[in-house]
Amino acid sequence: MDPHVSAPAGPVLVDYLKALPQYLYPHHPLSRMMHAATRCCCPRLKNPFTRWFVRRFGIDLSEAAQPDPLAYPHFNAFFTRALREGARPLAGGEAVVVSPVDGTVSQLGAIRGGDIFQAKGRRFDLTTLLGGDPARAAPFRDGAFATIYLSPRDYHRIHMPLAGRLTGMVHVPGRLFSVNPATTRVIPGLFARNERVVALFDTAAGPMAVVMVGAIFVGSIETVWAGEVTPPAGSRVSAWGYPADEAPRLVRGEELGRFNMGSTVILLFGRDRLEWDERLAAGGGLRMGQALGSIELPAAR
Known part of the structure; x- marks a missing residue:
């Protein structure tokens, strides 16, 4: 086996139970709904959700070019936020x-x-x-x-x-x-x-x-x-x-x-x-x- 490829424990019953309903989901309609919802510019809707998201996933906003999560026009703009300059230095040289x-x-x-x-x-x-x-x-x-x-x-x-x-x-x-x-x-x-x-x-x-x-x-x-x-x-x-x-x-x-x-x-x-x-x-x-x-x-x- 390639030394970098892991062989973790195989799937367990709970994995199958989580995955099985996904075969029934209307994948693209759900994603189109999310596409529209995440571009909603109404502060009364997007601000509470953005605050919850920051808390739920522990987002480090100190790395963002705009650290105020409510300053973004909609949630997708926050989600795809730019990093501040220097937050991700590149390792090594061109090789x-x-x-x-x-x-x-x-x-x-x-x-x-x-x-x-x-x-x-x-x-x-x-x-x-x-x-x-x-x-x-x-x-x-x-x-x-x-x-x-x-x-x-x-x-x-x-x-x-x-x-x-x-x-x-x-x-x-x-x-x-x-x-x-x-x-x-x-x-x-x-x-x-x-x-x-x-x-x-x-x-x-x-x-x-x-x-x-x-x-x-x-x-x-x-x-x-x-x-x-x-x-x-x-x-x-x-x-x-x-x-x-x-x-x-x-x-x-x-x-x-x-x-x-x-x-x-x-x-x-x-x-x-x-x-x-x-x-x-x-x-x-x-x-x-x-x-x-x-x-x-x-x-x-």
Whole structure:
């Protein structure tokens, strides 16, 4: 087994009991309702909920660029709040791959052929994750992956792990199951079933994919170059290419997107391109800018 991939205890009955009703939920209608509710600007509605949310999840507002939670026009603006300058320094130099988000390591390690480890006894398919195109998945076969879970208390903007040029984006429609640890243990192929947006980059480590996975109440995913990609959910996979002379180029640590409410990010790299930081392990906490691993930069000409 890859030393960075954990094999926690298998699912228990309570996990199945929590997950079973989710098959019956009207995922997208519920998420559309939440999308509207979190943009309500009425102070009598949004202020009490925001106060409750800060208390319930222990939000550290000292890190926010705007520390007054009631100063935001609506709850979603608070939820996707910017950090104050210097709150997330980037580790190392350009050869260091940094965490794109605040969150918890769900799993990380090696991709076995086209299989990615989800939880004990469960894996999911690389090609399906990336929208069903084998050519799109080929650069990542036998590569490396990291799955990072964002809880409600976390910072919800997504940043570049490495400097890179955008080469493509894919929107893959799907369900919106919860992605909490209990659900991850019991729902087969969870991350390849939920709605997601895949951003593909060319970097000094070769191809890199940043997969933004939606979840229940998380039907809205934005990127800095395209704005809100979903909703609407759509029914077919949509893909966009970006010519090299027109493609956005983002530096390491620059914002690339955000979740309107929270979910999971999956990073993908090619074979023998990345050496994970040996201190990382499943279940460990991360902060945006923290070192995930390192690459070998091309020799200067």
